[in-house]
Structures are given as structure tokens and as C-alpha cells.
Amino acid sequence: MKKRTLSAAIAAVAITTLALAGCSSGLATTSGAERQLVIARAMDVQTLDPQRGYCDTCQIVFSALYETLLTVDPSDATKLLPRLATEWTNNEDFTSFTFTLSPDAVFSDGSPVEATDVKFSLERLLNLQGSASFLMAGLESIEAPDAGTVIVNFTAPNSAFLAIVAAPYTGVVNQEVVEAAGAASGEDAATADTSEEWFLSNSAGSGAYTLASYEAGQSIELTRNDEFWGAKPTFPSVLINEVTDSSSQLQQLQQGDVDIAMQISPDSIAQLEGNAAITTELVDSFNYVYLMLAPGAEGGEVLDDPKVREAIKYAINYDKVIDATVAGKGKTQASPIPNGFEGSEGLEEPAYDPEKAKELLAEAGVADGFTIASAYPKFAVYGVDFDVMMQSIQQDLVEVGINLELQPLEYTQWAEGLGTGGSPITTVYFAPDHTDSSQYVSYFGMLPTGAWSATASVDGAVTNKAEEEGLALALTQSGADREATYNALGQEMADDLIILPIVNPQLVLAHASDVSGVAYSPCCNLDLATLGLK
Amino acid sequence: MSRFLLKRLAIMPLLLLGVVTIAFVISRLLPANPIASIVGQRNLGNEVIVAAAEKKWGLDQPLIVQYFNYISNLFTGDLGTSFVTKSPVLSDLADRLPATLELTIMALVIGAVGGILLGVISAARKDKIPDHLSRLFALIGSSLPIFWTGLLFLFVFYAQLGIAAGPGRLTARVIAPNHVTGFYTIDALLMGNVALFWDAFVHLLLPAFIMGWGLMGTISRLVRASMLDELGADYVRTVRAKGVSEGQVLRGHVLRNSLTPVVTVLGFAFGTLLMGAVLVETIFSWNGIGSYAVEATRALDYPAINGVSLLGGAVFLIANLVTDVTYALVDPRVRLS
Numbered sequence: 001m002k003k004r005t006l007s008a009a010i011a012a013v014a015i016t017t018l019a020l021a022g023c024s025s026g027l028a029t030t031s032g033a034e035r036q037l038v039i040a041r042a043m044d045v046q047t048l049d050p051q052r053g054y055c056d057t058c059q060i061v062f063s064a065l066y067e068t069l070l071t072v073d074p075s076d077a078t079k080l081l082p083r084l085a086t087e088w089t090n091n092e093d094f095t096s097f098t099f100t101l102s103p104d105a106v107f108s109d110g111s112p113v114e115a116t117d118v119k120f121s122l123e124r125l126l127n128l129q130g131s132a133s134f135l136m137a138g139l140e141s142i143e144a145p146d147a148g149t150v151i152v153n154f155t156a157p158n159s160a161f162l163a164i165v166a167a168p169y170t171g172v173v174n175q176e177v178v179e180a181a182g183a184a185s186g187e188d189a190a191t192a193d194t195s196e197e198w199f200l201s202n203s204a205g206s207g208a209y210t211l212a213s214y215e216a217g218q219s220i221e222l223t224r225n226d227e228f229w230g231a232k233p234t235f236p237s238v239l240i241n242e243v244t245d246s247s248s249q250l251q252q253l254q255q256g257d258v259d260i261a262m263q264i265s266p267d268s269i270a271q272l273e274g275n276a277a278i279t280t281e282l283v284d285s286f287n288y289v290y291l292m293l294a295p296g297a298e299g300g301e302v303l304d305d306p307k308v309r310e311a312i313k314y315a316i317n318y319d320k321v322i323d324a325t326v327a328g329k330g331k332t333q334a335s336p337i338p339n340g341f342e343g344s345e346g347l348e349e350p351a352y353d354p355e356k357a358k359e360l361l362a363e364a365g366v367a368d369g370f371t372i373a374s375a376y377p378k379f380a381v382y383g384v385d386f387d388v389m390m391q392s393i394q395q396d397l398v399e400v401g402i403n404l405e406l407q408p409l410e411y412t413q414w415a416e417g418l419g420t421g422g423s424p425i426t427t428v429y430f431a432p433d434h435t436d437s438s439q440y441v442s443y444f445g446m447l448p449t450g451a452w453s454a455t456a457s458v459d460g461a462v463t464n465k466a467e468e469e470g471l472a473l474a475l476t477q478s479g480a481d482r483e484a485t486y487n488a489l490g491q492e493m494a495d496d497l498i499i500l501p502i503v504n505p506q507l508v509l510a511h512a513s514d515v516s517g518v519a520y521s522p523c524c525n526l527d528l529a530t531l532g533l534k
Numbered sequence: 535m536s537r538f539l540l541k542r543l544a545i546m547p548l549l550l551l552g553v554v555t556i557a558f559v560i561s562r563l564l565p566a567n568p569i570a571s572i573v574g575q576r577n578l579g580n581e582v583i584v585a586a587a588e589k590k591w592g593l594d595q596p597l598i599v600q601y602f603n604y605i606s607n608l609f610t611g612d613l614g615t616s617f618v619t620k621s622p623v624l625s626d627l628a629d630r631l632p633a634t635l636e637l638t639i640m641a642l643v644i645g646a647v648g649g650i651l652l653g654v655i656s657a658a659r660k661d662k663i664p665d666h667l668s669r670l671f672a673l674i675g676s677s678l679p680i681f682w683t684g685l686l687f688l689f690v691f692y693a694q695l696g697i698a699a700g701p702g703r704l705t706a707r708v709i710a711p712n713h714v715t716g717f718y719t720i721d722a723l724l725m726g727n728v729a730l731f732w733d734a735f736v737h738l739l740l741p742a743f744i745m746g747w748g749l750m751g752t753i754s755r756l757v758r759a760s761m762l763d764e765l766g767a768d769y770v771r772t773v774r775a776k777g778v779s780e781g782q783v784l785r786g787h788v789l790r791n792s793l794t795p796v797v798t799v800l801g802f803a804f805g806t807l808l809m810g811a812v813l814v815e816t817i818f819s820w821n822g823i824g825s826y827a828v829e830a831t832r833a834l835d836y837p838a839i840n841g842v843s844l845l846g847g848a849v850f851l852i853a854n855l856v857t858d859v860t861y862a863l864v865d866p867r868v869r870l871s
Contacts, residue, residue: 038706046572047620054574129586131574190586196620216619216626217829218821241706243819247685248701251693257706377575412834415570418578428575443576451579 037235037515037531040243040258048214049199050171051124054131056431056525057220057240059168063524064222064238066171066205069099069118069150070162074530077286077435077522078342080162084113084172084206085150093476094159095140099150107174107206108225115144120175120185122152127189132169135433157476163436166523174204208233208529218242222528234532253278253510260511260518262526265383266329269508281509282329283520286338287382287431288504289389293424293497296455300424302370304458309497311360314353315400316393318502324392325384326505333501335490336430336444342437343486347494350501357400369401375423376407377414382505386427389502422455427502435522437486441471444499445489456498467492535862542855550847551605557843558604561836562597569593571833572617591617604840613844614837618829623841626826631845632716633703634822637814638807640742645749646800650793652750653757658784660762672754675747684744684817691740699737701819708733741818745811749803756795764788794861801857805850 044055050062070088073079082088085099105113119142126136138158143151154161164170173183181202182194203211208230209222220240224233241258243249249261250268256277264272264280272278293312295304303309322330333339334347361367379386387408394404404425409417417423433439446453446464456462467489474485493499511518517530569587570578577583588594592603604614613623652668659665691698703718704710711721711730718734764770765788773783812824823842830838 036707046618054576129583131577131583133583134577134580190590200620215629215821216616216621217630217825218819239707241702241819242821243701244816245685245819248688248817248819251688252700252706254693255696255700257700410566410832411575412566412568412570412832413564415575415578416565416567419567430576451576454579 034236035533036237036239037260037528038258039238039240039260039262039526040249040252041240041262042244042246043217043220043240043242045214045216045220047196047199048203048211048220049130049196050169050173050205051121051128051132052130052196054169059523059525060240060528061220061222062168062171063207063521064209064528065203065207065211066168066173067105067113067207068168068170068172069165072163072166072435072521072523074519074521074527077340080166080435083166084118085165088162090159090162094157094161094478095154097152097161099152099165101148101150102229103148104229105206106227106229107177107204108210108227109174109177109204110227111174111176112147113172113174113206114147115150116147117175118142118150118172119144120179121172122170124173124183124185124189124193125170127185127187128193129190132167132433135164135167135169157472159475159478159482160434160436160438163434167434168524169433171205171207174206177204209238212237230529233529235528238528250510253512256512259515260509260526262510263383264508264510265327266506266508267327269329269510272510277513279509279511279513279518281518282506283509284331284340285382285505285507285520286340286522287429287507288333288338288501289381289384289386289427289429290336291393291500291502292426292428292452293500294422294426294452294455295424295458296460297422297424299373300455301458302366302372303424305364306497307360307364308366311357311364311400312397312402313350313357313497313500314360315357315397315402316350316500316502317352317396318350319352320396321389321392322503325389325503326382329383329508330503330505333504335494336499336501337437337440337486337490337493338430338432338501339504341432341435341440341486342483343488343490344437345483345487347487347490352396354396354399361400361402367401369403371403371405372424373405373407374425374427375409375414375417376427377411378408379411379429381429382431382507384429384503384505390427393502432522437489438471438475441467441474441486441489441493444493445471446493446496446498447471452498456496464492464496467496535859539855539859542858546848546851549851550844553847554605554608554840554844555601557840558601558836561834561839562600564834566834568617568834568836571835604837608844613841616830616838616841617835618833618838623837626838627823627841627845629716630822630826633820634808634811634815634824636717636719637738637742637745637811637820637822638804640738641745641749641807642800642804643746644742645746645803646753646796648746648750649753650757650789650796652754653761654784654789656754656758657761657765657788658780668754669758672751674751676751678747680744680748681813681817683747684741684814687740687744688817698740699733701817703737703820704730704733705737741814741820745807745814749799749807752799752803753796756799757789757793760791760793760795761788764791797860798857801853801860805846805853808849809846 043057045057047053050066067084069085070080071083073081084101084105086102087100090097122142126133126139138154138156140153140155178195181198184192200214208225208228210225212221212223214220222238224236246263246265250264252258253261269280272280293303293309294300318332322328332349334349337343376386390406394406397404442449443451445467446456446462447468454461470485470489474482477485507520509518514534516532516534521527569584572587573583616623616626619626652672656665656668692700711718711725714721714724719731722731722734811822812828815822815824827842
């Protein structure tokens with residue numbers, strides 16, 4: 001009897017398993033009849049509040065949910081196009097900007113986008129004192145004389161502002177809706193605003209999409225905004241899935257589980273060749289990884305002599321480093337202003353010349369070389385593994401007698417070290433916040449506001465007067481004059497020999513072949529509203 | 535038994551307080567700065583932004599004040615707000631725990647069933663080919679690093695052969711079941727959606743197998759050794775002398791007596807698997823406690839670190855308690871005190 005019971009149980013399990021195996025239909029998908037776009041990406045999102053967020057994925061999401069006053073021409077990063085604003089003017093010294101809003105622009109609840117919403121959003125961006133608040137530095141006042149006109153005034157010239165208002169972090173929110181959720185824009189917004197949690201499950205913009213759901217560390221889902229006043233996007237919904245590992249992204253793309261894989265490593269492209277269902281493209285980016293030399297850091301005294309810093313610059317075999325990190329899919333860069341930005345043209349690219357490096361070290365009195373520490377964060381960004389890069393540089397420096405002691409650290413640990421003087425040599429990356437070159441001078445220049453000027457000399461903070469005055473001048477200029485000024489500033493920063501750009505990696509665009517419009521956007525990484533089906 | 539249970543339950547809060555205190559102290563003593571992950575590297579030199587962030591997250595308070603604030607909030611069920619997710623830590627844990635539990639339970643089932651099966655085969659066919667193959671299979675599972683096995687299996691069975699489900703709890707574009715338990719398999723069945731249940735189930739198989747393979751090795755070795763001991767006992771000789779078949783001897787007598795130590799291992803394994811699922815969760819894009827713990831540690835997300843430590847402590851304490859009680863129920867010779 002027991003044997004029969006056991007046999008019957010086995011038979012029941014087998015039949016059930018076979019029945020279940022056949023049940024592949026009946027799964028509800030998010031798009032119904034229309035296809036949902038699925039993107040695989042290692043997300044770096046910490047908030048969905050457009051005036052607090054500051055990350056690459058934030059740029060993609062914010063530009064889909066919220067609209068900015070202007071936008072960047074996809075085919076020319078130096079050109080600005082109308083978006084919420086149809087017209088814009090500025091006064092002669094770039095201290096006042098007037099925008100005329102489109103009368104057709106509406107939020108996702110159907111209410112019109114008005115000047116007061118713009119004023120609220122930009123003031124909130126400044127006063128929340130969040131990570132992107134520096135974009136509104138120098139703001140004096142914002143006026144909304146009527147529903148369709150916004151006047152923004154600065155305390156000092158700011159010709160970069162037009163590019164700044166194309167950045168996704170300046171997206172405009174529906175004031176009425178977000179205030180009801182606890183948002184504030186006044187000077188006490190940093191403590192008075194209580195809406196951040198609300199933004200994790202809601203949006204209040206005029207963009208092509210609205211937020212459907214967000215699961216931290218898992219996915220962000222957007223659905224088409226039925227009230228959108230622009231061209232209706234092709235995809236009814238977009239799902240951005242957290243896929244941390246680039247090889248997993250590749251596999252999911254190959255299996256057709258995702259439409260776009262955003263961080264495939266360059267050395268994986270060969271695996272996709274010959275696959276008609278997948279399209280890959282290498283495009284230039286404005287992102288780059290750089291070395292920072294800090295003579296003022298403990299143990300960095302030897303770097304105080306510019307000849308030593310120049311020797312390091314010549315000692316690095318940039319082609320080898322680019323091969324080792326991004327399989328050759330990258331470029332060198334002359335100065336902290338990236339290739340393609342205003343001021344980058346015509347500057348001399350760094351060259352590999354170990355003999356010249358040795359000569360310079362001899363002139364500096366360290367012909368026998370020296371040992372120096374390098375603490376750096378264990379990042380792997382834009383295809384560049386910092387461990388691999390630093391080991392390659394270490395090998396190059398040994399050839400000229402410089403012994404680089406590598407200390408890879410977790411990011412928070414490395415950041416703690418920055419606060420206590422930093423490391424003589426470190427490495428970080430930079431991706432643009434907007435399309436104006438001023439951001440590079442403000443950040444990398446030897447200025448009181450510069451991030452690395454405090455340790456640029458053993459004698460303390462360094463101020464390069466030419467850079468300080470040059471930046472102030474550039475912010476009053478436009479056109480060819482401004483380009484010439486940024487070109488001179490680029491050369492100055494290259495001559496500082498504090499920031500050494502190492503690799504400007506190309507981006508791999510990998511997507512299903514029937515998806516069109518996949519392109520690298522200088523303002524928004526990926527513009528979801530322009531994606532379509534062939 | 536009741537006194538034993540009450541005693542253990544009474545001491546648990548004290549032990550958990552100790553766990554949380556240790557986690558609090560260690561995370562604060564680390565030479566690392568959580569502000570870096572809150573404001574981003576670009577803004578570390580911006581005093582206004584840094585000061586605003588420190589104030590917002592209470593990091594400008596003296597450590598002792600931060601500690602007492604945290605503990606007093608704990609008594610009201612408030613585990614703080616995560617620096618990274620910006621959500622209450624309690625809701626983060628509640629959202630992610632079912633994913634890890636589902637994976638862990640499946641891994642436990644695979645490890646236990648597979649381990650017992652292999653152990654029985656090994657004992658019954660001692661020193662013969664089935665014994666050697668079983669032990670080799672178990673050894674491989676115990677020896678290979680999980681991250682390597684996971685990546686390899688995904689590459690072979692998912693990417694190349696297409697016979698296994700890919701990363702994630704469901705196929706892309708499939709709508710998750712209505713949330714009741716958070717276990718996609720159970721919630722799908724509660725909805726009456728068999729296809730959805732199957733999709734969730736097949737996505738569980740590969741990561742759970744990877745996690746359970748190591749446990750299989752441990753249990754099979756234990757069962758084999760235990761059964762070989764029992765097979766040499768007097769009562770087995772008596773049962774055989776009575777004419778009972780070898781299969782019945784194994785199933786009806788020897789196996790039951792050999793499973794007692796397995797109970798202990800399973801209890802301990804539950805806690806270890808639950809809190810050690812981080813590698814599998816990362817490779818298989820499984821949004822569970824493991825990946826949450828890794829994100830929290832890397833970002834030095836103090837509230838999340840404390841929350842995960844509290845959860846881990848509770849899991850181990852409860853798992854040990856359940857194990858002790860089950861052991862006493864299974865083996866009448868055991869007395870709890």
C-alpha cells in the first residue's frame with residue numbers, strides 16, 4: 001500500500017510539473033499591446049527629487065519627467081534649442097536673463113506651466129542646498145511679471161546660465177502639487193522641505209513621461225504622460241532595471257530580455273558582432289578620468305617642482321593605459337576641458353616620452369627617482385577600472401624611477417582621506433553637468449572655489465590670477481570671444497600640471513536593432529522621449 | 535520547555551541591543567566619511583552643501599547624542615531613514631526581506647533534499663562509483679566560489695543554451711503579482727496565476743541552486759557519516775535478521791535516526807544563507823537584503839547598516855532557538871535547560 005501511495009505521489013508531481021512547464025502564456029506584461037522599453041543599467045539613484053538629485057541615471061529620468069527652459073541640440077552640443085521657453089534674451093553683461101514660456105506647455109495634471117513654477121523650481125534648487133545647488137550660485141532674484149515671462153538676475157555676469165538651464169537638474173516642477181506634498185523654496189528650504197519621500201513615488205512635471213513606480217536598487221518605471229504637449233513618445237512605458245554587472249547586461253541584451261544595455265564594456269563588443277538583432281555603436285563622450293597631483297598633501301612635497309609633475313605627465317604611456325582599460329576605445333585629452341567642449345580645440349595632447357621625463361627629473365634634482373603614495377577610490381566607471389588604470393600607470397612610472405605605492409580604498413574611506421589632506425596622487429572622474437566650459441574652470445582651476453587648489457602647493461592654496469580673471473571674463477562673453485578665452489584657460493590649466501586627464505573613454509551604445517534614436521545626449525545621457533521603433 | 539523558551543526570549547532584546555551598539559560603534563569608528571556618498575564627490579569641498587547635509591542627517595550631533603537618539607527611536611519602531619534610498623529603513627527591510635527569504639528557503643530545500651539524497655546514496659553504495667560521484671558533486675559545490683559559479687552558470691545555461699531564466703525575480707516586462715507576502719511564488723498562486731507562479735519559480739531555481747550547492751555538500755557528508763554509524767548498530771542487525779528489506783532498513787529505520795544532526799546544520803545554515811546571499815543577489819540582480827547590506831556598507835549608510843545588523847542578529851537568534859527546540863522534539867533524549 002505504501003509503495004502505491006509513493007508511486008501515485010510521484011506521478012502527481014510529474015503531471016503537475018509537465019502541466020506547469022506548458023504554462024508559458026497568461027503572463028501579464030506591462031505594455032499590453034504596445035511594447036515597453038526595457039533598459040539595463042547599474043543605477044546610481046539616491047533620490048527622485050529633481051532639485052536634490054545628482055547622478056547619471058538622474059539625468060536620464062529627470063529629463064523624461066521634467067522639462068527645462070532650454071535643451072541642447074542633439075547634433076551640436078554648443079547649440080541651445082527652445083523647450084519650455086520659446087524665446088530668451090540676456091542683457092549685455094549676462095547678469096539678467098528673460099525667458100518667454102510657451103503658452104502650450106502643461107504639466108501632467110493638465111495645468112499650465114507658468115512663470116511662478118519656474119521661479120519656485122530654480123529657487124528651490126538653490127535653497128535646498130542639495131548636490132546640484134551650486135548650479136544656481138550667484139542668483140540674486142527671479143521675477144515672474146506675468147504667467148509667461150521669467151526674469152532671472154545674477155549678482156555677477158553668468159554667460160553659462162543659458163547652458164545651465166538646459167541641465168536636467170533645473171527641471172521645472174508643478175509648484176502647487178509639490179507644495180501640497182511639503183516642498184518649499186524659501187531660504188529655509190533645506191530644513192522646511194519635507195517632500196523628498198513623496199518624490200519617490202510621484203512626479204509633478206511636464207515631461208513626456210510620469211513616474212509609475214520606483215523600487216530602490218531594483219527598477220524605475222515611467223509611463224507615458226497623456227497630457228504631454230509635445231510629440232507623443234513611441235514607447236508607452238519605460239522600465240529601467242538595475243543590472244549591476246556589465247556581463248549580465250550583455251547577456252540580457254543577447255537574450256532579448258532588455259532593449260538597451262547602457263554599460264557594456266568595450267571589450268565585449270566583439271561578442272555582439274554578427275548578431276543582426278543587436279546594434280552596437282561607439283560614440284565619443286565628454287566623460288574622462290584624470291590624475292590629480294597634490295604637492296600640498298602629506299608626502300607630496302616632491303611634486304611641488306613643476307618639472308617633476310611634467311615628468312609624470314611625459315612618463316605615462318597613454319595609449320597603453322587606454323588599451324588596458326577600455327580596449328583602445330578612448331582618447332587622450334589636452335586639458336581639463338574635454339574634447340568637444342568650447343576651448344578644447346588646438347591644445348597639445350599629452351605625449352608619452354620617458355626620456356624627456358628622465359631629463360626633467362634630473363633637472364629637478366631627483367634623477368634617482370622617488371617613492372610616492374597614491375590612495376584612490378576603487379571605482380569602475382565608464383568602462384575604466386581604476387585598479388587596472390593605476391597599475392598600468394605604476395608600470396610606466398617605474399621606468400623613469402618613480403615608485404608609485406598604490407592604496408585602493410573604498411569610496412567613503414578615500415573621501416575621508418581628502419578631508420584630512422588627501423593623497424599626493426589620486427584619481428577621479430568627471431562627467432559634465434551642462435554644456436558650458438565654465439564648470440571645468442570653476443572646478444579644476446587654481447581658484448579659491450577650485451576643488452584641488454588647496455593642495456596644489458606646499459605653501460598652501462594656490463590662486464592662478466590668469467584663470468581667475470579669465471573665468472570672470474568668459475562669463476561676460478559669448479561666441480568666438482568666449483571660445484578664445486576658454487582656449488586660453490584650457491592651456492593655463494594644462495600648464496598648472498595639477499590635473500592630468502588620462503583617458504576620455506568612448507561610450508558603447510548597445511541596443512536592440514529595431515529601437516531607433518539611441519544616442520548619447522550631452523545634457524541627459526539618454527533622451528527617452530526621442531526613442532522609437534524602426 | 536516553556537521556561538527555556540521564556541528565558542531565551544527574554545534575553546533576546548538585550549542581545550539585540552548589544553548587536554546594534556557594536557554595529558553603531560564600529561561604523562562610526564571607521565576612517566570613512568558617509569557625507570561623501572550623500573553629497574557626491576564633486577561637492578565634498580562645498581562647505582554649504584556639506585553642512586546642510588550633515589544637519590539634515592543629524593551627523594553634526596555628538597556621537598553620544600546620535601546613539602541615544604537612535605536607541606530611543608528604536609523603541610518606537612523607528613529604524614531611521616536610509617541615506618541612500620531616502621526611505622525608512624524598516625520599510626526598506628520589509629520590502630527586501632521577502633525576496634531574500636524566498637531565495638533562502640528554496641536554497642535550503644535544494645540543499646537539504648539534495649544533500650540527504652546524496653548522503654543516502656553514498657552510505658548505501660559506500661566506496662562504489664555512486665558514492666564517489668556523489669561525494670565529488672558535493673565537494674565541487676562546497677569548494678567553488680559562489681560568484682564564479684553564478685557567473686559561469688548564467689553564461690552557460692542562460693546566455694548560451696537559453697534553458698535557464700535570466701537575472702531578476704521575473705522576466706523583464708512581466709508585471710509582479712499583487713503584494714501579499716512579498717514571495718512572488720506564493721503571491722502568484724494567491725492570484726490564481728499559474729503562469730506567473732512558474733515564471734517566478736524558474737527564476738528562483740538557478741540562484742537558489744548556486745546558494746544551496748555548498749549546503750548540499752555539508753549535509754550529504756553529515757548524512758553519510760551518520761548513516762554509516764547507524765548501519766553498524768545492533769538494532770539494524772536485528773531488523774535485518776527479521777527479514778526486512780534493505781530499502782526499508784534505510785528508509786524506515788536508519789535515515790530517521792541519522793537526520794538529527796541535520797536539523798542543527800539546517801538551523802545554522804538558514805541564518806548564514808539569509809545574511810550571506812549578497813553575492814548571489816548581486817549577480818542575479820535580486821533585490822534582497824544582501825544587496826541592500828552591500829550598498830549600505832559601501833555608502834556607509836549608518837541607519838541601514840544598523841538596521842541590517844539588527845535583522846541579522848534577530849535572524850540568528852531566532853534560528854538558533856528554533857534549532858534547539860526542534861532538536862529536542864526530534865530526539866527525546868535531549869532535554870532543554
